[in-house]
Amino acid sequence: MNRAEPLVRPATADDQPAIVDLVRAAKINPTGLHWPRFLVAEVDGRVVGTAQIKPHRDGSRELASLAVAPEMQGQGIGGALVGTLLRGASPPIYLTCVDRLEGYYARFGFRALDRAEMPPDLRRIHRAMNLLMRLVSRGRRLLVMRWDAESAAG
């Protein structure tokens, strides 16, 4: 697969509809999509990827809303967004993801947490989502992961 060379930049108000469309198409959490917190990735003048750092009431910050247009996946766009967000962030940064993405995020240095290590807001989300997932998607689990700016895996 060819690598794209996306322009990763802070979002503007004009990007709000594209952010909402990409997140909806990715079927991930459609709430809390406020453009001032977002980075977008642009290829040939089109917004094809999004990600944000989302603050929680307990003070924790979550890498969230990472979405790349389906036809543009596998070209390094998600990696460019995560890399740029982490370069501008101070640790710790948390995220929630389905277990099949653990390896993807481990490449950037995220590691899965035990319940006791989770900040309170994410522990609540983790408990509620895993109850739901037990009912609707057998075998899938939600993970909470943390980045401490240690060296990334392989």
Ligand SMILES: CC(C)(COP(=O)(O)OP(=O)(O)OC[C@H]1O[C@@H](n2cnc3c(N)ncnc32)[C@H](O)[C@@H]1OP(=O)(O)O)[C@@H](O)C(=O)NCCC(=O)NCCS
């Ligand atoms: C997850 C997502 C953002 C990744 O974006 P992307 O632009 O396709 O990712 P990249 O091109 O940067 O990275 C692809 C690389 O990750 C690897 N990878 C993909 N899934 C992986 C996994 N589950 N475990 C380990 N590596 C994985 C690929 O093999 C590829 O490796 P390579 O660079 O050596 O070829 C994208 O697939 C997406 O939008 N998915 C739908 C929404 C979603 O699930 N978002 C995450 C919410 S937590």
